[in-house]
Amino acid sequence: MIKTRFAPSPTGMMHIGGVRTALYAFLVARKNKGEFLLRIEDTDRNRFVPEAAEDIIKNLRWLGLDFDGEPIIQSERKEIYQKYAKELIDKNFAYEQDGAIWFKVPKEGQIKFTDLIGNREISFNLIDQKDFVLLKSDGFPTYHLAHVVDDHEMETDPVIRGDEWLSSIPKHILTFQAFGWEAPQYAHLPLIVGTDRSKLSKRHGAKAVGEFRSDGFLPEAILNYMVLLGWTPPEDKEIISLDEMIEAFDLKNVHLAYLVGRLAKEKIAPVVPLIKDRIKKLSDFIPLTNFLWEKPDYDIEVFKKLNTKNKKEILSKILEQLELMEKPWRTEIFEKTFRKLAEDLGVKAGDIFQLIRVAVSGQTVTPPLFESIQILGEEEAIKRIKEAAKFLQYS
RNA sequence: GGCGCCAUCGUCUAGUGGUCCAGGACGGAUCGUUCUCAACGAUCAAAUCGCGGGUUCGACUCCCGCUGGCGCUGCCA
Helix, strand or coil, X not given: CCEEEECCCCCCCCEHHHHHHHHHHHHHHHHCCCEEEEEECCXXXXXXXXXXXXXXXXXXXHHCCCCCCCCEEHHHHHHHHHHHHHHHHHCCCEEEECCEEEECCCXXXXXXXXXXXXXXXEEEEHHHCCCEEEECCCCCECHHHHHHHHHXXXXXXXXXXXXXXXXHHHHHHHHHHHHCCCCCCEEEECCEECCCCCECCHHHCCCEHHHHHHCCCCHHHHHHHHHHCCCCCHHHCCCCCHHHHHHHCCHHHCCCCCEECCCCHHHHHHHCCCCCCCXXXXXXXXXXXXXXXXXXXXXXXXXXXXXXXXXXXXXXXXXXXXXXXXXXXXXXXXXHHHHHHHHHHCCCHHHHHHHHXXXXXXXXXXCCHHHHHHHHCHXXXXXXXXXXXXXXXXX
């Protein structure tokens, strides 16, 4: 059975780079009807952030990347790693020095393996490798030991992780061999780099998932964006659901090139599924529609931007027409009335509508005018146009 | 410095020896539609496929070198 895992270290809030790694591992597991597990790699006691693990779990759930079973916590498995490290000393693959246990790397030979990304064969000469620490003097394992022990016990295959681990492959394969275990297959994902082209991190513009969430981005949109950052679906689909991703995803089609993570909203916006075309994210809803439930603050600068001359006079003509108009106002009548008024006054219809828009909302950009006025109600609309006229008079 | 990975329009990419004088999307420009914005439709501009050598009848695609970018080189992950 195919088993994958997401294995973040809880050193801070989950950021957007982790989403892609988690997503790809999730997709591989689900596509193959396998399992997707979560492992918390909290073996660095200095960088440990207590709330981080909870943040990761919460965000995975919010994104819909549900993991199977209970999370595995490395700090709770300390004794297990110690036992295995001692085993390697007994087998003469490791030695103790300064309170730490080191792996003894042979000076001859070569490590070869085939990475699932692009099916490329990669090799290292052992002469270039140095001995490395398996168990730190504080009794906690290093990543290298913990990875080998855990992914063996969890039966992870393939191991999907970031490209920063590629250089450590000889350590891992050597350790698997020393235990007499079969090494898993590996897929090293190209790093997402920030706008300055260096590895994505918090200082380089990696936004926390929680921030996207509170900004009103939908999980589907984030997933959609992240899956495309490193993979192109067949048929070049740009909007793709989680189910469709599971169906179509394949590690061997993941890109090799470095990815520039321009995490600007313009990039995410096109793929946000939304109720209203003009809303890019849910939080846009507020500024765009606020005038519907709150009185507008008129700004003379906004009125100045309009093409129309004699705004005050035209507003009073508009009011005249509105008072005459039979209630409830109907869209066709409304439109016809003001197109005629525009004609009579010798101005463009668009300018008239824009003037009404500003009078009613105080802003130049709103949802469609008629719909907005219908929500406002006739009384309120008339009241606001009067206020706008008054405002123009005194400014 | 050593080791490793990578390299196609401004950006993200398609492309695994001929169907590519390189396709798509975003961005840009122009025009059209429209009560604003957005959306939409049409058209256009935009890549000597990082550079130099090979292999081949033929290379964006294979090989070598160079250059550039990035990663690792921690008792961090």
